Amino acid sequence: MKKIEAIIKPFKLEDVKEALNKAGIAGLTVTEVKGYGRQKGHVEIYRGAEYDVTFVPKVKIEVVAQDALLPEILKVIEETARTGKIGDGKIFVTAVEETIRIRTGERGDAAV
Amino acid sequence: MKKIEAIIKPFKLEDVKEALNKAGIAGLTVTEVKGYGRQKGHVEIYRGAEYDVTFVPKVKIEVVAQDALLPEILKVIEETARTGKIGDGKIFVTAVEETIRIRTGERGDAAV
Amino acid sequence: MKKIEAIIKPFKLEDVKEALNKAGIAGLTVTEVKGYGRQKGHVEIYRGAEYDVTFVPKVKIEVVAQDALLPEILKVIEETARTGKIGDGKIFVTAVEETIRIRTGERGDAAV
Amino acid sequence: MKSMKKLAGLIFAAGLLLGMAGVAAAAAAAPAPKVDSGDTAWVLISSALVMLMTPGLALFYGGMVRRKNVLGTIMQSFIIVALVSVQWALWGYSLAFGPDFHHIIGNLSWFGLNHVGQTPDPDYAATIPHQVYMVFQMMFAVITPALITGAVAERFKFKTFLVFTLVWCTVIYDPIAHWVWGVGGWIHNLGALDFAGGTVVHISSGVAAFAAALMMGKRKGYPRTPMPPHNLTMTILGAALLWFGWFGFNAGSAVTSGGLAGTAFVVTHLATAAAALAWMFAEWMHRGKPTVLGAASGAVAGLVAITPASGFVAPMPSMIIGAVAGILCYTAVSLKPKFGYDDSLDVVGVHGVGGTWGALATGLFATVAVNSAGGNGLFYGNPRQLGIQAIAVAANIIYSFVGTSIILKVMDAVMGLRVSEEDEAAGLDYSQHGESGYIFED
Amino acid sequence: MKSMKKLAGLIFAAGLLLGMAGVAAAAAAAPAPKVDSGDTAWVLISSALVMLMTPGLALFYGGMVRRKNVLGTIMQSFIIVALVSVQWALWGYSLAFGPDFHHIIGNLSWFGLNHVGQTPDPDYAATIPHQVYMVFQMMFAVITPALITGAVAERFKFKTFLVFTLVWCTVIYDPIAHWVWGVGGWIHNLGALDFAGGTVVHISSGVAAFAAALMMGKRKGYPRTPMPPHNLTMTILGAALLWFGWFGFNAGSAVTSGGLAGTAFVVTHLATAAAALAWMFAEWMHRGKPTVLGAASGAVAGLVAITPASGFVAPMPSMIIGAVAGILCYTAVSLKPKFGYDDSLDVVGVHGVGGTWGALATGLFATVAVNSAGGNGLFYGNPRQLGIQAIAVAANIIYSFVGTSIILKVMDAVMGLRVSEEDEAAGLDYSQHGESGYIFED
């Protein structure tokens, strides 16, 4: 199995979830994160003083899936999350050795 | 070393931590996440309009441990986090290539 | 590529980010987490009753980078995040099979 | 479709009420002979201040529960403002202050505010419109049941809570108010002193809270799972609004704007100040840290304790009343875990204990030098007053405890007191009201 | 450098104002013959209460938007307090209450509060200083445009908003206030009853909100993307402050401290209570859950509806007015999605509908038994009053709708009404003000 981690713009979350859902992926986990990269933060002003806010709010989506689904998932995320503007984010793929569904104790592909 | 990532119901966190502790695992990291899966979210009502809240609050536990401890850890988490109701969550296992304790610079199994 | 995950003390975040930046690493993702380990939490008092707060606030930094950069990154994080006091945190290294930059579709080392 | 029918039903019900309009309105006529504009201004603003206390309480309590119950907790106080006000205007005021029936209750001749008009009722307040006195008292009737909700926070079923509140006000609060403040009430006739509601408001609610906590049982997980306050800044804001509003509660109870109101204002503030300090120092010595929640709780304890005494005691003794209240209530609250019941937000320890201490302290420190219409207490040579106070306290405790227990027993059988286990785990906000307190994502 | 120049410019502008100081100050002299201290105390504190309503509204609205717009939303109300107060002191009060010009507007002879001193103006309030009456009215002028902002929340460009507010107050609010309350105003002369602003404040703003929501267009993503309230605890606090302040709004409108203020206070409270319950029950039946936001919204609907009636109706009818308001406004708000415009925070459904119902209900339930200077409504044998009320309502609706639409049309062409798409996505807090509402990290 593979774990696909995508760091995306928060307002794209709903769309990506819908698109994955349509592609038959009905399980994922979401984390609020902050990112730092080419896209820079912004400046806020408090009593005449400027503050740099370096981190940009992002959302991390994690999907664990059978190897065979990988290309489809990557495609879906890439297409849905893309705005073409800097800061669209990254996708990372890693290998997962085992998966367990806690409720049933199922393991492997069946548990995803 | 292995990294065990478990997505569980938030109210099980304390129990799982205790159980792992008893099993000799005294280090872990916890992240608040939101999950989407078989367990559906709920409907909220604001001024007569219904809103779907699709994501369910979950907690992610990450434990990095020596390979030998893996079966025991999986067992403890599975047993403690299980309620038998939908939404109990998943456990994912991945390989960790290196571990470092920042304070001492120790590496590998000693650093866990 | 490798993914370097470092759990560090929150007040070190800014320093670590700066140091990584200087070392040429200009992308990373940050998550607020809570840790449990040798460093214990603290006791809070509400109306004469004591509450154990077992988890300690930590910050998780994730950097994905080319294999060649690994030693340098580890060194930078270790040195910058170290205070020598308990609770300085851990660094975990895992293998990343694929990286994609969503905006451009670039893959592999180019995408990092 | 079905909901349209229901709406129609509601509109029909409103139509019924309409029938009463003509009758009731007549009561508002007649000239107002001796209304004093200054006294009226003071009692009007005091009524507004006391009204604000219940939302203040909502925040005070709301900050102390877990996040998932914040709206459910706030809602209980908020909706009580609406519910009890209607009850009061319809029959509550008449039961409490209407013409006496055998010294135990008012009759229903003031139902729907009949006879309660713009002219003063000299029995209660000779220089302000009767309606103003009525609305001032309304705010007391409102906050009393709201206080109880703290004891059973995080598990009370909303539907049952609504019915309980209506019944409790009618069966417990209204009679007690009549006994103590109503013309002809038996405790009133005894000569008991309760300036602004130590017995009527705080003992009755504190004791009801005790009965309710026992009957309701503990929150799931209590005491093993920590349930720390989710937002103490909200609690502090609530405490501040309570303190602010309490000036109306106590100094407004003079129902005139002069020296007595002034003294009541001063002693209210000083007792509160002393109590906040006393609780803070007690906790500091006992637990090693001076807490913000402690200071706020101490302030409330002081406000509670000075309430019955506020129109009868001088400034210096008020500080003693407050300081003792701070220490006593802190001790009571600290000992709670030993007794093993789950009074979630310490209503018993603060209102029950503080109210009892205040009512008795009135029997110690009262002096006619402050209020010639009051009396002297033990320290001013009149031990009898302490005895009378003790009787009033005991009567209130017994009646409220027994009465509340019976009401809850019946309601438990009929409707169930608690939300289901799943609903409790999910939190009241979602399970009872379908809402979230905070959504910080976007 | 450049910014220093700008500062210099500002200081120069201040200097210009200085020139007027001498002239204006003279107005404050002359003896005050018959000021009543109690009446004055009541209207002073009422003014403070009404002032507090606008920050209360800021919180009420602020809690209902998404996190990223909380400051932008709060700011609109907050800065209106400043902006409209200055407008009112300079020319607004004169236009609204100054010597009549052809029954449609006041002239400018009270510009800069000229002739508005410490002596009462018996035309408006015989027992309080004229300045106190003026400042009380100021707070009404302040809150009215603030109400509108709810309809266009989360997308209004700040700069345009400032100009719009100034123009709207001058061209819409000030004349309407003159028509209804000014000596010589044509609706006033007709005999329409509007005790505290059902037409002037609520209809005018509710209708303007409608025009603005239409003109401004929907929020990006509406209605597909859920936009739930980000902090209902803030909204409840806001509602509580509104309720509290509204006692000043309505009972203060008696401009004396006696029986009339008392009745206004009582009916305000009872209508609000009934409306909160009615909305809650209606939603409960319709959607299956009694919501906290519903109870708070119902309370506001009740406050709105009783406003015009508050000095003319008796307590029991006030509960009917409130209950009907709760159901009506809930229905209106629930039907909004059918109409497809985006009135973000339901200003039309609450203030437009509630204000209209209240103004008409005054024509049903008014009775001289409550206020001899008022009139009788339909249910007290005077159907004519209902007709007059209907005319007043219609005139207000038409004028506010047409006027607001024209103003916005022009401003859209000249300055643009909405923030850019990116700014809307980023949120008003950052894009308009460069700030964050909450930073919870450290």
Added chain:
Amino acid sequence: MKSMKKLAGLIFAAGLLLGMAGVAAAAAAAPAPKVDSGDTAWVLISSALVMLMTPGLALFYGGMVRRKNVLGTIMQSFIIVALVSVQWALWGYSLAFGPDFHHIIGNLSWFGLNHVGQTPDPDYAATIPHQVYMVFQMMFAVITPALITGAVAERFKFKTFLVFTLVWCTVIYDPIAHWVWGVGGWIHNLGALDFAGGTVVHISSGVAAFAAALMMGKRKGYPRTPMPPHNLTMTILGAALLWFGWFGFNAGSAVTSGGLAGTAFVVTHLATAAAALAWMFAEWMHRGKPTVLGAASGAVAGLVAITPASGFVAPMPSMIIGAVAGILCYTAVSLKPKFGYDDSLDVVGVHGVGGTWGALATGLFATVAVNSAGGNGLFYGNPRQLGIQAIAVAANIIYSFVGTSIILKVMDAVMGLRVSEEDEAAGLDYSQHGESGYIFED
């Protein structure tokens, strides 16, 4: 065991206080000859309003610090309400307003509120009970030291803070209040005008804040680490409560309810409005965005500046005073980083600068047309007044700066001013009070 002993000690201390009860209570007797109910109502509610300002300040400041210090910051203001009230009742009021001792301080004959009863003291307020005047003044004594805490936020050791507050009030505030307001005070005798505390409250605290910020040193990380406000919605709420309460502060200072209170109310509001706008526009021009924190800060600057002038100037000049205050204070605050000290929440820039400007502006714009008991300023033909104002300002600045510096120096040596580095990093909430402001998990 040990803690039980401590509790016993506390109860014993309470017993000692008890001894004083009899003595003090006697003072409350005697008939009240000429109390006016309207004036009393106004000063009573004003006292409540001013009391609310300190919790308002707690929120205003609390929102501006980092999350980990929110309770610690709120606590400082909250506990000051308790601490200073007790100090005031015991000896503070006597030192400030008691019988004059050589024009520099009151003597101790009013210790424990001896001689402060229900009868008016015509020297201070002829128509309200002396106790009411005393409690009104108490609230001023409370807020003044609370203002200082903003300058040293996020690092002051709680224990030291408590002692410092007591000493500062006794040694700095009480004498200054006597100089300016006490019968026989030397600045009072000079003819300086300070209606509601520009010098006594704002200059004294603003200058003390300066001394304290210098003595305490910078927060760890300042200015490199950004320390933005963690909750501006809380700050806005605080600002709103301050504005609301300030009507009591300034208009209540008339100690009567009539034309003078009315003008004070109006000018307070207009100056605040003008200042909020002025700060907002200044920041907009200077930094490109109109900030919400700027508008709120400007409002506070305006409130500060109009305070000394509020009973002496006419409405139009008040807007100038406010507008200048907004620009001046914005400039001062913007320049702070250049001077390199860490006045965390800009107490110097707002209260020090604003208070000084206000005191001097009183010497420019005062007119007997507003208050015949006041005086004329420079623009009304009396340049002398400006000179007197300048002397008052200078005396206050010097005394407060030197005095505060000495107190802090001594306390630093004896108890230490700052929390340890680890405690500062962990935050005051946990390190000083063992609590968390927000726990949003469950």
